Amino acid sequence: MNLTLKIWRQNGSSDRGRMVTYEVQDVSPDMSFLEMLDVLNERLTLEGDDPVAFDHDCREGICGMCGMVINGVAHGEQRATTTCQLHMRHFEDGATVTIEPWRAAPFPVVKDLVVDRSSFDRIIQAGGFISVPAGSAPDAHAVPVPKDDADAAFDAATCIGCGACVAACPNGSASLFTAAKITHLGLLPQGQPERAARAKAMVEQMDAEGFGGCTNTGECTAVCPKGIPLDAIARMNADYLKTASK
Amino acid sequence: MDRAPAAPVRRRPRGFYGSSNGKKAVMAVTGAVLVLFLVGHMLGNLKVFLGADSFNHYAEWLRTVGSPALPNRTLLTIAEIGLTVAVVLHMWSAVSLARRAAKARPVKYAARVKPQAGGYATRTMRYGGVIILLFVIWHLLDLTFGVVNPKGGEAMPYDRVVAGFAPDRWWVTVFYVVALAMVGLHLRHGMWSALQTLGLAHRYKALKTASTVISAVLVAGFVAVPLAVMIGVVK
Known part of the structure; x- marks a missing residue:
């Protein structure tokens, strides 16, 4: 060819x-x-x-x-x-x-088709983790997780943070990425203690990085190589509103 | 090769309304208020098919409801203020979010971006909203204040409707139909979108179907009146 x-x-x-x-x-x-x-x-x-x-x-x-x-x-x-x-x-x-290259202000071009996606790292740093006290690993069956939750959390966790969602979004929003992380951790028992603080901190960081807001166009999920579904964003919105109303 | 530039320093948005999610929630709630108003408005309009007396009586009732416990127009004025606040907040948030979105993509794509999710209605939201605003202004001047209505503001409501959509003023009806189609598209995306924004969306297929059906029913109900007058069913 x-x-x-x-x-x-x-x-x-x-x-x-x-x-x-x-x-x-x-x-x-x-x-x-x-x-x-x-x-x-x-x-x-x-x-x-x-x-x-x-x-x-x-x-x-x-x-x-x-x-x-x-x-x-x-x-x-x-x-x-x-x-x-x-x-x-x-x-x-x-x-x-x-x-x-991906076009978004929070993804500045480094050279040609290479963009700097450190803004994603800072969103993760803001709350995309669980604080686990160091010590010996607990037994695998010590914390029961319903199978459906485990599956849904795993689906969200397949997000590879490539940034296609931002590139495809007409608003340059990072909602699908952020929501995937919030969903992945928020569905599991280990993610519960920080669930409210996590949604607030990550959404605020997303805004601070200069990403746009979500208008539910669904472009992100259509191009996502991992097919992260739109209901992750609904979950992020629900978690955020719960925190904000406290 | 240059090093990547440090993250640009931005003012960190503060508070609930400072966040994009906060603004979206405000849009969702104010949008819901406006949808409820539209449902009532449409049902009221249909009284035009029950005759002049029924329609005029309904218009009068809107002014006297709550009386004599409350002075005339009390509830109507409260509703008018509420709707105005809802419209202003809805637009203010939309403009603010649109500006944020424009800043988030300073360099546009050279290739024509192909929408991958369909969603024609989705792409009409911003300019469609502006068209709806212009329509609402005309509509208030026409049938509320009577400024652009042939019968003026003093005539009975039924007469204003019949005169406003008279066959020789067909262009008014055409404008109403186009604007209402815009309202329909706006609601088709807006209704399920509001639930998504408030974190209440599940079963998207059913939700989107419900949005489409409710929008279609509303548009049909609204369009029926000017069309009926234009073709002479209501005179």
Whole structure:
């Protein structure tokens, strides 16, 4: 396959940045999207050009490092798929593909397609944890957890923090990410003591980072590679309102 | 390669209304108040089909309800103040959240963003809200104050309705129908969205269906009156 790529190039955070067009030849349909970019980068390196910077790590769809907006859709149009697990067979030969970084003020561009997602870390630091006194590990059956709760908590915990929800949201909201963490911890007995304080602190941090508010468009859950459902946000809202009314 | 810039220093939003969730909750509650008003308003309107006396009597009742225990217009004035407060808070929160959203994405995408969740109604909320506001202003000037009504503000309510939507003023009816369609879209997303914001949403499919059905019934009830007058069923 041959493709025309329009890629956002930005040499550092102070650069204005621009879209640059590249032609890529002989792309195998079995390549992943990142492997296709590797092919481009190999050529750029050999030609003495600056390779396109993009984040990636496990390339197995479980680490949350990769992510780019492909033809206007976070992680591309393939549902429940990270960019590294997106394969070139979903593209047509001769197609033009636009590749951009996540766009959000709290995700400043570091270089090209790489954005700084430290704002997510600060949301987690604000309350996405449980305070457990150090000591020997309790027996696994010491704290009973209903199976349904365990399953729902696990579903929420599959969030890999990639940031696609923010990238897809017309408001640049981090609600799905924050809600996934609040749901994951709030459903389990270990998360109860800090449940109210957690929702308040994490929502406040989300606002302080400059993320927008949720308008329930559902774009986040549609692009989420882990399919985190919208009811996580309802849960976050309920927890937040409970705290606020105290 | 440059280092990533430090997180921009922002004023930390304070208090319940300072948070995005707080503003959303205010929008949800004020929106619910307005929906309840719309239900009552629509049912009242339908009295136009029971004849001039029934309709005029209903309009009179709105002014005298509670009398003689309360002076005339007491409950009506309370309702009017309540609705005005609800509208102002709803809009204030919406503008504030929209500005926050605009700041959260200073650089737009170059590619045309393809909505992945459907939701046409969802994307009409902001500009649709502005259209609804303009409509409400016209509507009050037309049928409440009579400024733009051929019969003026002194005529009986039924006569104002019949004159306002007269066949030769078909463009007024068209404007009402378009604006009410906007109201319908606004409510279709707004009603289930309010429950989601208040943390009460479960079973989304049923919720969204209920939102759509209630919106459709409201719009049909409202549109029936101007259309009936225009085609001469009510005269």
